[in-house]
Amino acid sequence: MTELSPDAKALVDHLFRQQAGRMVAILTRLFGVHNLELAEDVLQDTLHQALKDWYTGNIPDNPAGWLMTVAKRKAINMIRRERLQRNFAADMDRLLKSEWTASYTLDHIFLEHEIKDSQLRMIFTCCHPALPIEGQLALTLKTLCGFSIPEIASALLTTESTINKRLYRAKEKIRNEQLDFTVPSGPDLFARLDAVLLVIYLLFNEGYNSSCDDLVIRKDLCLEAMRLAMLLTERPIMKDYPEIYALLALMCLHAARFDARIDSNGCLVILEEQDRALWDQDLIAEGIQFLSRSAFGISVTAYHLEAAIAAEHSVAASFRDTGWNKIYDYYVALEKLKPSPVIRLNLAIIKGKTDGPQAAITALHALEESGKVAGDSLFYASLGEFYAQTGCREEAVDYLLEAHAMTRSAATKELLQRKIGALRS
Amino acid sequence: MNQFLIIVRGSDHSTASPEKKQQRLERFNEWVGKVLNGRFVSGAPLEDTDARFLKSRTEILTDGPFIEAKEMISGYIVIQAKDIQEATELTKECPLLDDFKLELRKMIPMQQ
Numbered sequence: 400m401t402e403l404s405p406d407a408k409a410l411v412d413h414l415f416r417q418q419a420g421r422m423v424a425i426l427t428r429l430f431g432v433h434n435l436e437l438a439e440d441v442l443q444d445t446l447h448q449a450l451k452d453w454y455t456g457n458i459p460d461n462p463a464g465w466l467m468t469v470a471k472r473k474a475i476n477m478i479r480r481e482r483l484q485r486n487f488a489a490d491m492d493r494l495l496k497s498e499w500t501a502s503y504t505l506d507h508i509f510l511e512h513e514i515k516d517s518q519l520r521m522i523f524t525c526c527h528p529a530l531p532i533e534g535q536l537a538l539t540l541k542t543l544c545g546f547s548i549p550e551i552a553s554a555l556l557t558t559e560s561t562i563n564k565r566l567y568r569a570k571e572k573i574r575n576e577q578l579d580f581t582v583p584s585g586p587d588l589f590a591r592l593d594a595v596l597l598v599i600y601l602l603f604n605e606g607y608n609s610s611c612d613d614l615v616i617r618k619d620l621c622l623e624a625m626r627l628a629m630l631l632t633e634r635p636i637m638k639d640y641p642e643i644y645a646l647l648a649l650m651c652l653h654a655a656r657f658d659a660r661i662d663s664n665g666c667l668v669i670l671e672e673q674d675r676a677l678w679d680q681d682l683i684a685e686g687i688q689f690l691s692r693s694a695f696g697i698s699v700t701a702y703h704l705e706a707a708i709a710a711e712h713s714v715a716a717s718f719r720d721t722g723w724n725k726i727y728d729y730y731v732a733l734e735k736l737k738p739s740p741v742i743r744l745n746l747a748i749i750k751g752k753t754d755g756p757q758a759a760i761t762a763l764h765a766l767e768e769s770g771k772v773a774g775d776s777l778f779y780a781s782l783g784e785f786y787a788q789t790g791c792r793e794e795a796v797d798y799l800l801e802a803h804a805m806t807r808s809a810a811t812k813e814l815l816q817r818k819i820g821a822l823r824s
Numbered sequence: 825m826n827q828f829l830i831i832v833r834g835s836d837h838s839t840a841s842p843e844k845k846q847q848r849l850e851r852f853n854e855w856v857g858k859v860l861n862g863r864f865v866s867g868a869p870l871e872d873t874d875a876r877f878l879k880s881r882t883e884i885l886t887d888g889p890f891i892e893a894k895e896m897i898s899g900y901i902v903i904q905a906k907d908i909q910e911a912t913e914l915t916k917e918c919p920l921l922d923d924f925k926l927e928l929r930k931m932i933p934m935q936q
Binding site: 493496500502503 | 849850852853867901
């Protein structure tokens with residue numbers, strides 16, 4: 400078999416990732432969420448056929464449309480084959496089983512607005528609070544974002560067999576507890592929306608901060624998280640929910656710095672040393688806009704505060720000119736909302752910017768005594784950094800070495816190595 | 825709720841154009857959606873060919889139903905309705921009536 404040209408392969412990969420979520424969503428709408436695996440089978444079959452037909456170079460003019468058409472044809476074959484053994488989506492089961500109505504019903508479900516609606520249903524089902532959070536993440540990546548099992552394993556820093564188990568258990572739970580495939584309404588909606596936003600936030604963080612070394616996967620994670628959040632905003636009722644915009648703002652403002660954070664060798668570049676000309680000004684503008692749209696209602700959420708902090712960084716002309724005092728206040732508010740060692744760590748670091756390195760060192764040691772930072776490489780890296788700034792090279796090297804031993808990220812290790820080298824020279 | 829069988833009498837499989845059949849199917853589905861509105865149970869259109877008329881266990885006339893096209897059964901539909909009056913009202917709006925005759929029969933529910 401001839402290999403696809405690299406260009407064609409990249410196109411196919413990208414397209415599959417993009418379309419897989421749409422196809423699985425609409426197929427699940429037809430088959431019912433209890434038949435999620437059937438939907439995945441039809442998807443696999445469709446992608447397989449695309450690879451077979453396209454590898455010769457005959458990529459159709461509208462590949463996305465081609466995929467949908469083939470998926471539809473395969474769906475009707477599947478329905479004909481399985482209609483005596485299975486029940487499909489309850490509201491369509493009878494219509495799909497009769498030849499009077501099957502094709503017509505299918506034609507009317509493979510429409511753009513139905514596809515979008517199905518994707519929303521899928522988001523709420525994948526992020527159902529009855530599923531454990533790690534199951535929610537894996538399922539979202541698999542069904543909505545078109546990630547393969549190895550990609551999910553790599554993105555979530557675990558093994559393929561663990562991911563397989565999580566997916567299996569999640570699907571089993573969906574079947575056994577008969578979780579529904581709907582967008583909740585009324586007061587339910589907002590409670591469930593919180594769970595959805597959390598998954599999106601975690602996906603984005605996984606992409607932005609994780610120690611996964613595959614840059615493509617990390618960037619895709621961030622983009623997929625943003626895409627899912629955008630999908631939510633298309634429902635008019637969601638417009639009443641400021642958190643969505645705060646989360647979008649937060650993601651845009653961070654994503655704007657994505658390319659500047661990593662140098663040509665794949666090494667992490669810290670904020671202070673980033674080339675601000677590389678920051679994506681369009682994304683920053685978009686983020687600021689989302690942030691102002693999020694400013695309604697009565698509650699200030701963690702998403703709001705984190706977005707505000709990111710915005711403060713984004714608009715600063717230089718590291719030195721950053722509004723550290725404002726950022727400090729935001730962190731104080733954030734600490735009250737969701738107390739965590741990471742936030743206290745950040746507070747200590749900012750103290751270093753406003754009151755000098757010695758103040759930061761004192762704050763960090765106080766944090767260490769509270770016993771909440773063990774095993775955190777960022778903590779030791781920061782401590783090392785501030786000792787270096789006060790001229791205490793030996794302490795600095797010790798703490799940086801400790802940080803180096805704790806991180807799993809190759810990029811971070813590389814960064815720490817360079818610092819240690821500079822201190823020793 | 826009772827179930828009713830609608831027998832579609834008459835056939836134009838061999839004479840109607842594909843466009844006409846397509847249009848009829850569209851209108852049929854609109855009827856299912858708007859008029860029956862959840863009361864469609866099952867059904868299928870039937871082929872004219874591949875038909876057998878069995879007179880007894882031994883006597884099988886193999887060449888089709890041997891009746892005139894207008895008496896042939898070209899499909900069946902099962903619907904739900906409260907009673908024969910409601911079933912009749914629903915069936916009256918079925919677009920298949922433009923081309924065929926419809927026979928409406930109440931199905932005997934299974935005894936509990």
